[in-house]
Amino acid sequence: DVKVTQSSRYLVKRTxxxxxxxxxxxxxxxxxxxxxxxxxxxxxxxxxxxxxxxxEKGDIPEGYSVSREKKERFSLILESASxxxxxxxxxxxxxxxxxxxxxxxxxxxxx
Amino acid sequence: GESVGLHLPTxxxxxxxxxxxxxxxxxxxxxxxxxYKQESGKGPQFIIDIRSNMDKRQGQRVTVLLNKxxxxxxxxxxxTQPGDSAVYFCAENKAGNQFYFGTGTSLTVIP
Numbered sequence: 001d002v003k004v005t006q007s008s009r010y011l012v013k014r015t016x017x018x019x020x021x022x023x024x025x026x027x028x029x030x031x032x033x034x035x036x037x038x039x040x041x042x043x044x045x046x047x048x049x050x051x052x053x054x055x056e057k058g059d060i061p062e063g064y065s066v067s068r069e070k071k072e073r074f075s076l077i078l079e080s081a082s083x084x085x086x087x088x089x090x091x092x093x094x095x096x097x098x099x100x101x102x103x104x105x106x107x108x109x110x111x
Numbered sequence: 112g113e114s115v116g117l118h119l120p121t122x123x124x125x126x127x128x129x130x131x132x133x134x135x136x137x138x139x140x141x142x143x144x145x146x147y148k149q150e151s152g153k154g155p156q157f158i159i160d161i162r163s164n165m166d167k168r169q170g171q172r173v174t175v176l177l178n179k180x181x182x183x184x185x186x187x188x189x190x191t192q193p194g195d196s197a198v199y200f201c202a203e204n205k206a207g208n209q210f211y212f213g214t215g216t217s218l219t220v221i222p
Contacts, residue, residue: 004154035212040214041214042200042212042213042214042215043155043200043212045209045210048209058209090154090155092154097143097204097207099145099157099160100145100157100202100210101157102147102154102155102156103154104153104154105152105153105154
């Protein structure tokens with residue numbers, strides 16, 4: 001079974017803090033993704049990566065950055081957290097043009 | 112961005128009945144579609160997929176129908192069970208790495 005794990009299920013941070021969300025997949029997938037999920041808005045793509053050290057902006061990259069130093073790990077970074085970044089963050093991985101497998105999500109609250 | 116929408120935000124069905132969840136997509140160039148199930152507090156789980164060279168695909172108790180003429184996708188769940196209660200959403204892809212997701216339909220199964 002494909003396994004995608006995320007470092008935290010719940011996280012509470014203060015405005016202005018730097019936040020790291022980690023994602024690890026164990027299926028040697030080339031592609032990895034970060035989404036945020038908000039009520040009524042569905043999943044919105046923040047960034048994705050199709051190879052180590054490669055990244056592409058998604059639909060809402062502002063306020064976020066990513067890092068992919070190893071194939072199995074994709075990190076999402078909030079340089080200076082703001083309250084409007086309170087959300088559910090979902091990581092996914094896939095082979096190119098195949099279904100994405102999602103992690104359990106990290107519910108981030110910024111106060 | 113792409114527009115992937117659902118006709119109904121909520122659906123209630125009696126246990127044992129069949130469920131049909133619909134999805135409209137806007138990009139006629141999309142060639143790969145996926146249905147996901149998301150239970151409360153969990154990440155989305157792959158249910159079934161279909162590529163544009165097919166119009167029907169069956170899995171265990173689930174069937175996906177694709178009508179490219181009207182850009183419509185549906186998920187049929189046979190003999191719906193309480194464990195099927197979840198949010199279901201569709202995703203589309205057009206020959207690339209990025210998927211676009213609908214906002215979801217909440218299915219409630221009434222015992």
